[in-house]
């Protein structure tokens with residue numbers, strides 16, 4: 197069973213353990229013995245989540261929905277496995293993501309291209325397709341009624357074009373996937389949390405991401421749940437930090453717009469420099485080397501995403 201962090205309103209964060217512990221969360225909402233799962237994480241995380249629900253007295257048959265914020269494999273890879281094990285669950289997804297769940301071969305091929313066959317298999321396990329008749333598409337304005345609460349969906353491109361966020365009527369809180377940055381508990385200082393944007397491949401879109409951050413903040417949530425990792429508060433302050441840091445990433449990318457073969461390596465140095473500068477500004481206590489170690493995967497992915505964005509802008 198995965199480590200579980202219980203919040204208010206029946207909402208909990210289950211540690212899905214992706215690259216490391218407390219890196220990727222699966223959020224669950226439990227009400228009257230029934231459950232909704234928000235983001236599935238990877239197939240190997242599925243038993244962790246079902247174990248955490250069992251400990252709350254919720255069997256697989258009582259899972260009503262698996263809600264996906266977007267179809268990147270670290271968020272959606274386990275969705276088919278949940279459908280196989282939870283016979284009454286329906287899967288919800290942004291309209292742009294639906295076909296990739298019914299046929300996950302393109303998502304898998306893109307991942308194999310980056311990480312190779314063996315590593316993909318080890319990290320993502322068996323990615324099962326989702327049956328089309330168990331899918332519900334959640335475009336802008338969609339809503340789900342469940343156990344006396346309502347989940348409202350908002351289209352939030354910028355990290356990916358197939359991204360939506362969900363606001364829960366009972367708490368007013370928002371489940372933001374990757375649209376409200378990364379926030380790791382290891383960086384917390386005296387109860388204050390911090391964020392970094394994710395600019396990972398291949399659909400980073402700065403103006404859209406700025407608009408999505410504003411949109412989430414304008415919903416006025418007291419708390420936002422991010423996929424990496426857990427629950428954050430003081431949303432207006434974090435939104436301002438995200439805007440500033442997205443612009444720092446854009447400025448970095450534009451400095452290397454015309455560089456050649458070593459561009460990804462230069463971008464990676466640049467993202468690391470942004471992270472270290474933020475460490476100074478915010479007074480993070482983690483030593484520089486430990487910080488870069490903690491964020492190694494994110495720094496690499498942000499650099500790759502900026503590289504892809506520069507390529508797309510040239511076309």
Ligand SMILES: [Zn+2]
Nearest residue numbers: 266268355374
């Ligand atoms: Zn993502």
